[in-house]
Amino acid sequence: MMPAAQFQCFSNIVAHESGWNHHATNASSGAYGLVxxxxxxxxxxxxxxxxxxxxTxxxxxxxxxNSRYGSPCGAWNFWQQNHWY
Known part of the structure; x- marks a missing residue:
């Protein structure tokens, strides 16, 4: 189970990236899904x-x-500075 703080960071990214729509598609880049x-x-x-x-x-x-930023909060910190991760 993920600690609450890490879940909140993960949730923040997903909310900004896809609005929690697992079919979200970026028309210009082709990025897809929740993340x-x-x-x-x-x-x-x-x-x-x-x-x-x-x-999935x-x-x-x-x-x-976890592999690129060490944790969801590491990814969220990067996202806040760059608006992508």
Whole structure:
């Protein structure tokens, strides 16, 4: 289970990136899903159902935030400065 502070950071990013719409698509870049993966197909590493399953998108997003930024709050801190992550 994720600590509450980390969940809030994750939620902040998802709210800004997709409004919690797991079908959200950025028309100009092609980024897709809750966490706006680019390219979207990267989420296939978390499961073949990545286009339809928000749980798969969340798993991929958390793995990405942890590996690239150390935590969802690390990703959120970066997002606040750059408006992308």
């Amino acid at each position: 706006q993966a680019l390219p979207a197909s990267k989420m296939a590493s978390a499961g073949a159902d990545w286009k339809e399953n928000p749980k 998108q969340i798993k991929w997003g958390l793995d990405y935030m």
